[in-house]
Amino acid sequence: MKKHLLAALALTTSICYAQQKPNDLFQRNRSILENGSVSQKDSLANAVFNEVNTYKTEEQYRVAINMLRTLEHEDKMESVSKTVKKKFPKGSLTRDAFISDVFYKAESGADKEKAYKELLKKWPVSNFPGQELSYDYVLANLAGAFATEGNATRATHYLAQMHERFWRGNGYLSVGKTLLAAGDTTAATPLLKTTMDDAYYYISLPEEQKDNKARFASMGYASSMSSYVGILVNQGAYAEALDLIEKAMTVAPEQADALANVYYKSLLGTGRKLEAYQVLTKLYAKGQFNVEDDLKMLYADLNGSMKGYARFNTGLKNDLIKSIQEHIKQMETYKPAPDFELRNLKGEIVSLASLKGKVVVLDFWATWCQPCIRSFPGMQAAQAMYSTDDNVQFLFINTWERDKDYKEKVVSFIDKNQYPFEVLYDDQKDPATGQVLAAKFGVKGIPAKFIIDANGNIRYFLTGSSPNVDYIKMEMKELIEAAKKPHAG
Template sequence: MKNLRIPAVLAFTALTIFSCSDEPKETPLTIGNLELSETKPSPGDSLKLAYSATDSITEAFYVYTVKSKSYPEDIDLIKDGERFTGALKIPDSADGLIFNFKVGEEYEANDEKGYTVNLYDSEGVIIPGSQVAIAHYISGRGSYYGVKTEPDSTLAAYKKAIADNPASKEDWLMPQIYMMSRLDSEQANVLADETIASYSDKELSEEDYTKLIQLYRFRKDQPKSDSLTGVLSSKYPKSDLALNNYVTAMRQASDMEAKLKVLEDFKENAGVEGPQLDFMYRTIATTYFEEGDTENFELYMDKASDDASKASMLNNLAWNRAEQGEELSIAERMSKKSLDIVDAQKSDKPDYYTQSQFEKSLASTQAMYSDTYGLILFKQGKIKEAIAAQEMAVANRTSPDVYERYVQFLIADEQYGKVFEKASELVEEGNATTKTKEYLATAYTNTDHEEDFDSYLSSLEKIAHDKALAELKKEMLDEEAPTFNLKNLKGEQIALADLKGKTVVLDFWATWCGPCKVSFPGMQKAVTKYADNENVEFLFIDTWESTSGEAREKGVSDFITENDYTFNVLMDTPKEEGSREYDVVSAYEVDGIPTKFVLGPDGKIKFKAVGFDGNTDGLVEELDMMIGLASGQ
């Protein structure tokens, strides 16, 4: 992708002719490909912008910060040659701005620096807290949008904010301590202890108790944390920590009687609406359902007011019944209810989404729930209704298994022409499973074709392969791979440096990671395929586990053994005992798992792949191509 820069003088000539009243206070501000109409914008200002890009912009939004909170808003852009123009009004409460632009399939992040804008007061002085609010947002969310930040610069922002305005300590102290712990755990512990000591002669408020509990948890002092939590719950029974204790108690309750007792205690001592009460209602409802008491299930489910969570639970319960082929009439009612809830949510946008993001999220959720509904209807023999539901599930691009079910339903309805058309398209796009190809074969024999099916299928697969290979060539990297030396489950030390000359596939995973586990049958196929190739090595790096020490190792070993995987599993090392920060996954800057890296014989990273789309055969084929390209074949 080539991004063009427009000189600042020209960038706004086509936007509008400024009148005296809306003339910019400053000369335009240029940041990478973005130009703004003011150098020092203030809260409440109307701001014009121009963004230069040769490719289409698929998403554009800005985020305004208010201390540690952030709120995203869409930007409506108009194409003007090789740039896009738009405008926004800065909210009065804002203290900083961050702009994000997705060009094609990737976020363009100004060479990883991002597009961030401090806000100023009427005297042209940066608003107190503007710099730290932006640093805090970038530290937590920047990597999602291609922005790179260093912990030491974020830590410096926290320190400066507190030094400049001691009153802001309540907002930034805990983020400062947690960030400091990534760089110097001893220094972080000292700061935590000093802060704890500062409360010794103070009459504690609810906020003070909450902060102290956080500090004791950071210091892993569970007895003192538990003791203070008890005091807080007694003095402030409606505090979040006190309410969350009931959630813990509900999770630990072993039977219905115990669960109902927790709910009764909650109503008597706290008696507030909110997520904790909703959770208890849903938990009790689910327990009733598992006991076969559908009347009480529906009674307690209706009491819950968190519609998104309620719909998710209904869908999960319905899907489990659909997979098992049991209680399909009940599953149908639950699935239909989940869809009705989603449909009713269209005017209830949460703060953490822009409007367009919210609409996409709802469409994705509706598609997922429609997939459940379609499968239930299909298993009930309601074929045409199942097809209609599945058409909603595949309305937007979706995973290969969802497409597979759609084609399966069409086959059952003997719509061979439609199956031929859709399945051919899926194969050509590389979105076909083995079963989808089998359905295509059935449709092929039931429609009029002169060419033999194997030749036809091979031609489609070649198109898909060539297209995928061309895309992979564009995505090839040539970056230094961080070195490591880790133990595997046999106790052997595996050093990456010793594998130079081989093509190495690294797979970062954890036992709690659903997509990781779903991808493993495909990874096993790949491992088996290359078992006799001494020039290819697969390493599965376990990381981010919630357990540690022997318990962690036993859990990982048991999982691998129980599933008969022949993986060489390496144990990533925590930065310190009990930490969720791990050395190698951090060195590779992994943001989510599963994430795979393919290293070439020169020891450099050639490919990075995040997530799993559910297509086992596609995963093996993609790894084949990556290994081939990384090996120079």
């Protein structure tokens, strides 16, 4: 390692950047990447950038670009990327830039198809053995665009060209659900069945054969099974649906909750009413109140009347509340919330200090984060529940966006879905650390929610999400009401 690079990296342990594997490089500089000051990060970025002109291989450039991206030195990263395009016009980095800058920015299926053909012409799959997954991402996106436009023929044509069996279910499932939602059951059914069968294959492998690919493929089992079985249920093929579900629960009992909706309907359709009632009761007790009509029907059928139902219903809801209260105890904390001043969609400054005296709910999210998006109907319902309470404020902190035009995308997303949210852009870095607000709050993954009391202290912190609107409403109510009370300590 050259002396000038060591000097620039004096605040870190010594590294051999050009020869080092990416993971080794990131691991050695982890303390600076995660907790370094602005000057430390700038020093590391300068050191990396100054070494670039000595590189011989595309992999060295890839490491440099990834490091500069992590350090958020976009100007240097773009400069290195331009050099790569000139030096390796047929390489994978230039190919990836084309995919990002041309293919993904194309909007219509026809435009994406044109870009895909250009991709194959300039960067054939055969030139990149072991990188077939990069092309599968593109194929899935292309098929999805055609599916959204209602062109099932072109969508399935491109899905059939995918290479990696362990991953293709992502494309098949997304397209299948899109076509199903549009009413094209004929085209959706074989796609969902393929996804289900693939996932079943991987989930049924002996434990010693389950690598990361197998585990990834297995994750789609419940969703594809639920969608496919839902088609069978709608067609009245209850026995076939039930056979598939019970087969699934044998090899993957952890999927029981995800399959509960189609399970009870299949049990009901085959006359197994008591079992259907038991599954329904568990669903309702977990906050899925949309099944109440069926629950009432079975209650009256099995009990001969509706006598006692009100008491039974109240008991289920009280049990759920107790369960939520026990659950949120695990999320308790008590520490001052980092102060902030962020701009909203109108360009106005919103500060935490200005909200003192209110319980504040922070929801960190991004437009690309599907779990975040799935929780929004529930969060909207929770916010509506407190619409007349001036002592509660919901703030939706948009963070970790990947595109330069993210602000326009955020506005478009909020307007399209008509969410009445107060959205703040998390793009103002701390001058001392260079961190955005998410990092200052210790966020490692999104969605992440913080409940801050009237005195500015974080009382609860939770990650993950649920698509269950009723459950989110009840959970947020318990969190907010608990935060209104004085801290026990």
